[in-house]
Amino acid sequence: MADNGDEEYRIKEGDYVVLKRGDIYKAVQIQTRKKVIFEKQWFFLDNAVGHLYSTTFEIVSGGTLQPQARKSTDSSSDAKEAGTDNRNILDDGKSQKLTRDDIETLKEQGLKGQEIIQQLIDNSSTFRDKTEYAQDKYIKKKKKKYENTVTILKPSCRILAMMYHGREPGKICHLRYDTLSQMLTLANIHAGSKVLVFETCAGLVLGSVMDRMGGYGSVIQMYPGGGPVRAGVESFGFPAHFHNMLHDFPICHVNALLAGTLDTTAKDISSSDSKQSDVAAEEEQTQPEAKQQDSPEEQSMETNTGTDDGQDQEKEEKERRKEAKAQEKKVKLEEKRKKLAAAAALLEGRNADGLVIASRFHPCPVLMSLLKFLSPSRPFVVYSQYKEPLIECYTKLREQGGTVNLRLTDTWLRHYQVLPNRTHPVLLMSGGGGYLLSGTTIATDRSKPPGPQRVEEPAPKRPKLTDAVV
Amino acid sequence: MADNGDEEYRIKEGDYVVLKRGDIYKAVQIQTRKKVIFEKQWFFLDNAVGHLYSTTFEIVSGGTLQPQARKSTDSSSDAKEAGTDNRNILDDGKSQKLTRDDIETLKEQGLKGQEIIQQLIDNSSTFRDKTEYAQDKYIKKKKKKYENTVTILKPSCRILAMMYHGREPGKICHLRYDTLSQMLTLANIHAGSKVLVFETCAGLVLGSVMDRMGGYGSVIQMYPGGGPVRAGVESFGFPAHFHNMLHDFPICHVNALLAGTLDTTAKDISSSDSKQSDVAAEEEQTQPEAKQQDSPEEQSMETNTGTDDGQDQEKEEKERRKEAKAQEKKVKLEEKRKKLAAAAALLEGRNADGLVIASRFHPCPVLMSLLKFLSPSRPFVVYSQYKEPLIECYTKLREQGGTVNLRLTDTWLRHYQVLPNRTHPVLLMSGGGGYLLSGTTIATDRSKPPGPQRVEEPAPKRPKLTDAVV
């Protein structure tokens, strides 16, 4: 534990980390005396500070973490010996020889979760005869009840993608981790490029893009509604300089920017994205309605009300506070304005290197607008939980031209159990990981209107008579 | 070969059989001196008569079949020893030591296809180093070129379904064999029931239903256009009495039948399904256009032309022939009328036990019409190559009521290579087997109009906020 050059691998106060138990992950920040709840257990992470990442801790009384001696947390599953079918099982309700009291006694004796589970298995007359599927279910149930270890991991794109998919798929539009990996590759995300991201996936997609760019290049987050959502980006725990590459631009100015009518010197230009906190925006994001679009109006209404009369002193006091606030607001607005101008300048060249879209919005208008910011010969990729909107994107793009290599795909992901004499695909799998439309931009002759394109993507090699080709 | 009680297992003149080589199947009838072309080779089946089904024959000179000594036709693939990767292969074009002349010499020496292939493998310096995938490709290519055996099988639903899927998927609306197996099971096809079939799958689906009913019960083929298509039914080689259970009814009379206005005593009632031969109907079936619907008119036009004037004697002769023909036609029409009346009588009770639909037509109007002929508590299943039309069916059924247990599904089929140290899924798989909508009818209160139904099929257990439930 006391090694040299280990500093970067040690857990520090303020670090963003991921808690892990089995397949369950949770991203948290290390904060002193901050109670953390994970898998219905609460504890404090204070003791983890100074330990190496990937250490497994036992949760002991009072929610204190105690580092575990190294060596496998899943010995109980190693000890399994499945009966392959359960032809010898009779459900007489008497298969467990340990009583509730026995278990309490074991706990009092200081037995740890894993040991209790092993006791339960040893005392189950039917466990060995159960099918593997039934055994797994049994162990999982018992583990949930009695196990009390947690491993602290350094976050990575892989871990966070698996975490969101497992815990809160609704927050990331059900984007499965392997689908995310396809997006990053199909969009050729790499250091030094300029990438546009439009996402409503809690910042997971944005963070993954930033991770793959390693702090080199620029990422412009195109965001809808009140403000950019980036909760997920924090969980990556990027070094501070990574944030220098991150820019954002509200989509409500996209048309103006494209028309060349966006005046970034205008005072109120950023009114639409001020005030509303990320948290609020994120909360809204889980709502299916497009409420966010209305919020600017609501807000300007609010700021115009009040301040009619009142008691003199209080009034003065108020006035002063108000002025200070106004001043503060002004400064903030000016900052915002500058940021917006910087992002607009990045976009104006229409020479971005990549475009990644993954949102709950209809992808078609988003894609058609944002494609205009790409250089020719650059990849783009659009995610949707549903296939139909991507069919529409495909059709529009084929009509309009300006892209090649269009492909509508999804992936099929299967995990395996590999054990001596018990190798098979895992019995439950994800139903679907969503769909992707990917392609490459090409140079269009801007002087001419986009006429009907030569049909370049040929029909399947053996065209079927019943399939009319697009 | 001379066993007792084997008669039913021997190939007879006139039998419908299936030729097999590797994964390739072809259905033919045993006919004397009839040239058969299979996998680019021609031969005569005469010699097969009297041999047992499942015998493998060698095709010798003059297209004669010679029974092969029993034992495995794929020893060349057993002899394989794959290099797992092809890291030692260099493409210098010199890997095959046998020249074209060598091979010709081998042939002259009377070596059979399989032996030549083994020679080619033995003389390939790179074969052993090739990856398995490459080896398979190599053997397949060579087999196609040099092998000349054929196995004669007794047809079965399994074999014919695999044959059509492999050879002519367009003729059976790309219905994969496993999807067909689901249909037969989901529709609870069994002896003694009364089943409606609407298909444009060359008769494969109809034949499969008849096969599962074993000659007990009744099958009513509801057919579009000029006449019922049943080429595929013949290939099953059913005993004659199976045809007693088969009825047919043209869908153009369905509305009249449902309205109670169908008069099966009317003279011209069957005019719409006379004349046009099955062959012609089948040919049309491969056309995507709904041309067939027009054909009755075209035909009546034809029969009204000609016969204006000519030489006297010829005229008389013609007249007489015409009359004979007219008489013949009358008899045929009367037969048709009787058949139609019988089918109509079967349908009128609206008490069929099952409904199977698999066609190139839009399934929605077909399903909505034909469901009316089912008893309550009976299963139905609809196949479509595409998912979208079945979504429409589902939606309509949910609006209208009268069914429960609705499920839209497809299946994913994977074959495996199981060989010592070389076990893996087969490297190529079918892209898709089509979609099924299945369900069960329930009794509807016919006195009341079908009002909005209680939503009985609940939302997914953890409804996502972004999913508006139907």
Next chain:
Amino acid sequence: MSFVEYSDFIQDGDVAIVYLSHDNMMPVKVQQGAQTQTRYGVIRHSTDLIGKRYGSKVTCSKGGWVHVLHPTPELWTVTLPHRTQILYTTDIATITMMLDLKPGSVVCESGTGSGSLSHAILRTIAPTGHLHTVEFHQKRAEAVAEEFKEHRVDHLVTVRNQDVCKDGFGVAGVADAVFLDIPSPWEAVRHAKTAMKKHGGRVCSFSPCIEQVQKTCEALADHGFEEINTLEILLRVHDVRTVSLPLPDFGSDAPSEKQPDSSEKLPAPKHTAATIKTTTPPREIPGHTGYLTFATKPRT
């Protein structure tokens, strides 16, 4: 009612399937005077079931209603009492076709388990076929035999309580098809061969693990079986949904000179969302049931 023949009306002694919802059905033994409790209230057999048409809507005591369905092997599969893990309809359908089953087929099966496949086999081979099914476990053999009687298919089936690996199927030279769903199918291959007709037939083995498949394929080849073919089939369910996709607001392309309060004058956006019909897969689906290995027994 019988599992191999439809009836129109519910009778005393029938087994009917009470349909509460898509994923909530239950089998009921119909008995004069009996009652069945559901979450919608009580069903009184004498008044609510007997004499009613299958498929009828039955109003329960609490005012909720259910439908009473005629039993089929497929409905039985999703409602039967599990005494073991069972085979589901997707695998069953494939097995039925790939074993060439039809009316008149003679089939051997082991283990019988909870009888899910057995019922589907019986449906297909009736009225002239026969099923010989072997179950190692005595209680289970008795339970399934009782069910066959209740389902009025007992004339089509013989249940044997023995160890198929040691004692075989109890018949020789009669089967058109053999099905194995046991932990060590390779130990039963020779018995399968014995049970089958001299002329030949089809065999299928179901195993969850690939090692079982490997050993079984080897045993099948050793015993002269041909056309050995292993496959896997998975069902995918598509839930039909109407979803609403919000449309983004890219703003106006006019110069942005408007004052804060001018925002009130902006015309309301024309559309704020597009509605589409689509399907979604369930979040988790069965990813594996077992491998199906088929083979042909040649003439011997």
Next chain:
Amino acid sequence: MSFVEYSDFIQDGDVAIVYLSHDNMMPVKVQQGAQTQTRYGVIRHSTDLIGKRYGSKVTCSKGGWVHVLHPTPELWTVTLPHRTQILYTTDIATITMMLDLKPGSVVCESGTGSGSLSHAILRTIAPTGHLHTVEFHQKRAEAVAEEFKEHRVDHLVTVRNQDVCKDGFGVAGVADAVFLDIPSPWEAVRHAKTAMKKHGGRVCSFSPCIEQVQKTCEALADHGFEEINTLEILLRVHDVRTVSLPLPDFGSDAPSEKQPDSSEKLPAPKHTAATIKTTTPPREIPGHTGYLTFATKPRT
């Protein structure tokens, strides 16, 4: 142009991808004075390519036209000269994420093969990472090294021509990730461990056969690797199609008393077909590429 950095314009010495159609692309080494033959005619590098913008349309001598694309690892994967079977983008994408690759990662790979994965790794770990790739076959090692030079990524990669199972990766304690695509990965597991950082990292082995996976998982466990996880990923392509479904004619419900010639007076059916947008899968698709086994090397 470089495989790790975009350029706007085509220059002498670049490798460009000529796009003829969706399934017909070819890589071209751009050289002053050179010509490339395509089915649409000749492309003259000096006039048609050099100085042009990537993504431009180029009209060939026969009047047909193509697009010239900037190379990416993904375009390279579908156009590279096959010296071996290669890894495709679907597996590559998964490998990249599951190995935690990013700028700065140090990666060991064996075998290099045709370099399909290598290029994708280099793209991801640039500009500060390094790839140590080991290829058993000398000619192949030389060919891929030459390609790395042409693609201007040679500063990021060391190619070694040796047997990884005997000689390892030629480095120790430096790798964040190791990738194995060799016939006997279990023989290279100890070398993988040696090559990896003391602190730990991720390893992946790609194998087509399950027996290879079984041995590799055992070796990984024996060498103390953790979180051993085997998975498989398959791409499904959905071809967008417009299809026309004919509507059936169920006839009129009026009494059928019409005469033969009355048929001419029937009104034409309103619709004869419905047109829908849908997707179809290709008839045959890759059903298996290989199993991907991932594991974590813990701190040692």
